[in-house]
Amino acid sequence: MKLYKELAEWWPLLSPHTEYEEEAHLFLKIIQQYHPQVKEALEFGSGGGSNAFYLKKHFSMTLTDLSAEMLEISRKLNPDCPHMQGDMRTLTVDRQFDLVFIHDAITYFTDKADLLAIIKNAKKHLKPDGLLFIMPDEYTETFEPRTNHGGIDKDGRGMRYLEWSYDSDPDDQMLETEYAYVMRDRDGQITHEHDSMKGGLFSMPEWEELLAEAGFQAHFERVVFSDDPGSFFGIAATQVS
Ligand SMILES: C[S@@+](CC[C@H](N)C(=O)[O-])C[C@H]1O[C@@H](n2cnc3c(N)ncnc32)[C@H](O)[C@@H]1O
Structure with a gap:
């Protein structure tokens, strides 16, 4: 999308980080429910780094994104976080983390094989008791125009x-x-x-199946935003094998 390349300098005016404070805290609550001891987190598709701006107050965040332009925006907001360019399907950070976090960037994948590659790559970056938290925008069951x-x-x-x-x-x-x-x-x-x-646009059972194939158990957690209580669910994926 142009938004993540030539228009990236406009991102902070389109989606200011201050609009992410509530959601970052709602995500944090779920993360801590499944892993109370997160110290080091890795984010795939961290974009402008808006969620990270709030999450980094609770644990260290390593931020990764495909777009060099978006990483540049995030570096200005999060100069204290390491940033790295890479595709979440394939990137390698030579460390393991307590948490891998993927927010709305997961929406850009329309192919199950890509989702499986991302989930497996997340697993590769997790400590044995680490948590994968994914926040898809939509599911087949919840989608409304x-x-x-x-x-x-x-x-x-x-x-x-x-x-x-x-x-x-x-x-x-x-x-x-x-x-x-x-x-x-x-x-x-x-x-x-x-x-x-x-x-x-994938169903909850499809997510469950993909996560199980990579050795995770999916727990769907409702997220209620005050300005849009709709039907939103995060997936806390714990490792079973
Ligand atoms: C909506 S932005 C993310 C904003 C982020 N949730 C935040 O808190 O600021 C979506 C990001 O996904 C990134 N993205 C798209 N495909 C990607 C891929 N294959 N690997 C890594 N990042 C990707 C885009 O470059 C873009 O920065």
């Missing part, structure tokens, strides 16, 4: 976006999302851009 908008003004610049998600074919395990962006620069110049993405 949705329209969001947002964005803020900051330091003389402004950005607004409209996000529209729908499922054009209920049989293809994919959802479609269209994004419209409007950016206003310091000199008042307005630019319009757009992005399209396809995301994975």
Whole structure:
């Protein structure tokens, strides 16, 4: 997506880190319920590092992402965290962690073979009692077409976006999302851009099966956001083999 490359400098205006405080604490509660002793965590697809900004107050965070531009944004917000560029399916950090955390970046995978590669790569980076926590945006069971908008003004610049998600074919395990962006620069110049993405849409039993294949037991935990109590579930995956 353009948002993670040429438009990455606008990310802090589209999705300011302050909007992640509540969710980071809700995720932390689940993480601590399954692993009260997390000291070192690794995040796959950490993007702008917004969740990490809050989670790093509780344990160390090593942040990884495919996009060099997004890592640059995150380094400004989290100069105290190690950052590394890599694809979550294949990257190798030569250490093991108490927690591997994957937030909304998991949505970009529409193929089960990719999800399995990611889950196995997470396992490779976990200590024997380590926890994998995944927070998919949607499941087949919970998906509803949705329209969001947002964005803020900051330091003389402004950005607004409209996000529209729908499922054009209920049989293809994919959802479609269209994004419209409007950016206003310091000199008042307005630019319009757009992005399209396809995301994975898998059922809870499918997640359970993939995790079991890699030696995890999946525990689905409801996450209730105050501004959108909808139906959101994180997966705390504990190791069984
Ligand atoms: C919505 S952002 C993540 C924001 C993050 N949850 C936060 O707290 O700031 C999604 C990120 O997924 C990353 N991504 C997409 N495919 C990836 C892959 N194969 N490996 C690693 N990161 C990936 C993108 O580069 C992007 O930065």
